[in-house]
Amino acid sequence: MIAAFYSQLRTLYTVLVHSFSRRETVQYPEEMPYLAPRYRGRIVLTRDPDGVERCVACNLCAVACPVDCIALQKTEDEDGRWYPEFFRINFSRCIMCGFCEEACPTYSIQLTPDFEMAEYDRQNMVYEKEHLLIDGPGKYPDYNFYRVAGKAIGGKAKGEAENESPPVDVRSLLP
């Protein structure tokens, strides 16, 4: 019983000593917390180093999205290059899982370290393409999808230009 009583007193003392320890609180709006570059926050659409939008409207992000918050419509430019006619993310549904970023073959869709997206009107949570598209390349500054994958232009198929190796047959198991 003496031991139990001592234990209670020691608990009281230990808690009292905490009056002088450092506060763990981050005073949020005045003092911003550090967010890692890989933090999964607001989604953006990026451009490649040449300033052309990276998205090829393949719909993989929309398929990967577990809450179906991404909607887009494919269209083509005069060269037959795919791009999204509209690209819409409903952030009131988005769970910031990052699956779209993993699915994206062109590093176009990326999650950013920003979470301050509160709105008074729920309709304002739906972001259109002009809200999503940014000017920079995001997390992959040197990556240009068509430099890696090759590109068919008028009169020339992939891999037919000088010093260009033929494209990999992705469906073959041979080395």
Added chain:
Amino acid sequence: MPDSVFIYVIIFGTLFGSIGGAAVLVWFERRLLGFWQDRLGPNRVGPFGIGLAFADIIKLFTKEDWVPPFADKFVFIFAPTAIMMAMLLGFAVVPYGPGLYVVDLNIALLFFLGMTSLAVYSVLLGGLASRNKFALLGGLRSAAQMVSYEVFMGLSLMGVVMLSGSFSLVDIVNAQQDVWFVFSQFLGFLVFTIAGIAESHRLPFDLPEAEHELVAGFHTEYSGMKFGMFMVGEYLGVILISSMIATIFFGGWLGPDFLPPIFWFGLKSFLLVCFFVLLRAAIPRPRYDQLMSFGWKIMLPLTLVNLMVTGAVVLWWGY
């Protein structure tokens, strides 16, 4: 100042001081708990966050005040008023300084014990009238706790009464000119403090409420200002018990002369309130049977030993 005006000043000062103190304590407790958990606590509304007390009041007053259709309506509404009335009446006998009291009863100690016992009825009735199993369990626990802790709460004070030879709180304070009763009656102080915590059903003895087991215990069905009155009553109880401990065991208003007596009384009560919050921050709630056996098997014998030793000393040496 004529006496009749002076007494009204004290009465209203006590009334608004204690209720205001209880409201501020709601904020202060959260702030202190925050400090002891390495947080900052509520610090946004007004300077140091003290505006939170007002925000809480506004919130409680504007909430829907709902009486469940299955409840015993009259008792349900009466219960929260009882705890506030009883606690406020308890403040009537607290002496804040020499001549600064609402009334100096010659049975002030008994009056105080009676009023705190009445406050427990409020919890009991609230639990009973809610017709809710959690509330009923809370009320049940409160009744059992009252029966067991009330016994030695009164007995623990008898040592003080023997030494000072009076039930009047003013006489008790004056009897501590040389040495505070906390030194000559340490066991009594210990038992009274523990019983006082149980009486104001604060953690670690908040079994009637026990939000981890009983939703919210006796006030599960209460909302709005009825719930607010339970809360205010609880905090009034904390202040009342603290000021009582300060008066009975820590020499009340007595202190060095360079500051007015009421300051010393306030300081002692304030530190004891902080101690109550520290208890809440540190000590976990005992199981129900532990609470009971602790009361009957440890506290009661301890009180009786204290009583007998004090009686023997008073008889032999004739204090």
